[in-house]
Amino acid sequence: MKSKIALISPYPELTNIAKRISVAQGEDIDIYEGVLEEGVEIAKKLSNQKEADVIISRGATGALIRKNIDIPFVSIEITDFDVFLALYEAAPFSNHIGFFGYDYKKGHFDFELFSKILNKKISCFYYKSEKELREKLYESKESGIDMAVGTGACIIEEAQKLGLKGKLVFSSASSVLQAIITAKNIRAVIEKDRGQKELINTLLEHITEGIIALDEERKVIMYNSVSEKLLKAPKKEVLNKKIFDINFNTLQKIYKDSQLAKEEIIEIENKKLLVKRSNINIDSKNIGTVITVQDISKIQEVEQSIRTKLVKKGLIATYRFEDIYGNSKILLETINKAKKYSCTDSTVLILGESGTGKELFAQSIHNESKRSDGPFVAINCAALPENLLESELFGYEEGAFTGAKKGGKAGLFELAHGGTLFLDEIGDLSLNLQAQLLRVLQEKKVMRLGGHQLIPVDVRIIAATNTDLKNKIEEGKFRRDLYYRLNILTLTIPPLRERKEDIEVLCINFIKEFNELYGKKISPQLEDKIYKLLFDYHWPGNVRELKNIIEKCVILCEDQKISYSLISSLLNETGLIQNNDLNDRQKIIVNIGTLEEMEKQIFKEIFLKYNNKKEVARVLGVSRTTLWKKMKEYEK
DSSP: OOOOEEEEESSHHHHHHHHHHHHHHTOOOEEEEOOTHHHHHHHHHHHHTTOOSEEEEOHHHHHHHHHHOSSOEEEOOOOHHHHHHHHHHHGGGOSEEEEEEEGGGTTOSOHHHHHHHHTOEEEEEEESSHHHHHHHHHHHHHTTOOEEEESSHHHHHHHHHTTOEEEEOOOOHHHHHHHHHHHHHHHHHHHHHHHHHHHHHHHHHHSSSEEEEEETTOBEEEEOHHHHHHHTOOGGGTTTSBGGGSSOHHHHHHHOOSSOOSEEEEEETTEEEEEEEEEEEETTEEEEEEEEEEEHHHHHHHHHHHHHHHHHHHTOOOOOGGGSOOOOHHHHHHHHHHHHHHTSOSOEEEEOOTTSOHHHHHHHHHHHSTTTTSOEEEEETTSSOHHHHHHHHHOBOTTSSTTOOTTOBOOHHHHTTTSEEEEETGGGOOHHHHHHHHHHHHHSEEEOBTOOOEEEOOOEEEEEESSOHHHHHHTTSSOHHHHHHHTTEEEEOOOGGGOGGGHHHHHHHHHHHHHHHHTOOOOSOOOHHHHHHHHHSOOTTHHHHHHHHHHHHHHHOOSSSOOHHHHHHHHHHTTOOOGGGOOGGGOOOOOOOOHHHHHHHHHHHHHHHHOOHHHHHHHHTOOHHHHHHHHHHHHO
């Protein structure tokens, strides 16, 4: 539901201006009329019944509304020009003018300057209530003032009751427009905030663990349906209540006290739950607590599933150096260096952006090494939570935790014995696991979780990352000693934008590969203009991104040859072509001038590029008749 803007006008002229601007802006603004307390009552009703998210008003009425509502308020500013215009129109009818305004405007306008320009005496009176306004008007009349200029309709009404002439300070259309624009900006923020809250609520309801968030007063501000199920406490009995005021001992049990343990296992109704608690601190000040609750039996099911997939996937290296396509100097130098590394048993750290083929090089190094007959085990350190990653890497003994496999389970270090362990995304390893990994690298022994015996392992480590580990060291997120233990041999994989001469050979091989996969016979040769299009793109996703595009082309291609229009449309469709990736034929330069001059330049440049009336008409999106008329017009 779209947020609503309401405008409360204290006088009819402002109402009319607001209506005109609302229509011109295409905005559905609810416009009401009400002065002072009447306006406040309208605003209160709108706020309480949630019929408006932002309220606009002006003057004394606006000042009172601001004090009485708890939703955003925008004031229509009264400018110096608005005040001067009212004084100018009043000047012919009085030699001594009284200006009356609500107290918050005191000192806001330069009446000394106005007085000099108009050559009139101007006295100022400010009020905080209707009673004080009447007193100020009476006082001004006694002092000889016969003209009251005021910022509110109520001022003119009261002045006329005392026999004074009155002139209202009107808000200009530009001031009203500016207030509406400000209100629209506030509304946009409100809608974005609502969207983010809805996103958070959706995430909370789709996550597999219970989430409970408390504010600094220990009031429950987030509580998802998984928490309801695990803790047997309905959301309506928990949300927005202080945790110690909730009549469910399960909540008390998971929170305990301000002395928070990081994590522990508790039992509720014969079900074991893993509870983790974290304080939220900003500038050393605690602003709340987040508690997560997981059913341990579910964790073990996920762990078993992941473990099975990892073992099935990770024991064989299928790629060799021959599978790395390209003839560029930088790639050949990288392959040559990797082959030299294959002859050693030292740890290798592979650096490269996402999609450059880091695992491809890791598998090739393994298959070229003396360990090629041994297992190749790969794991993505960013893909698993810390507790699962720990048991995967180091294994566990029988009884290490509830549901642990009888006889225990070998970790990936043990599975990789005699071969290679590839640790992808090493930069995302927690500091705790970094310390354990360092110990294994130093001692060449591993201890299973729950075990007491060190198991010797003979493993060659290849690690990879797409992040700057030196920066992580400076940020305290990566151990310096582990970095130097890993960084014995460094291999930097060049991004595709630095070896664009390889695009052609990559395309040829990818087309052949996907022809075989999908049973097609598409020519691996592409037109020069297609390669130009591919060369001009900067490939943030590197080789993986190029491979995805070629696969789409092979699937969608209906002829024996991939066309320029197909690959161009795919690039456009996926939003891959950026302004700076357009080829020369797709760009023209136009000097700024009159509309007619620039139009003439456009026609001239397009003709130079295409030199074909039919093609020019197509590119410009006009009929050939229109094109002919324009040509005749510019020939004159």
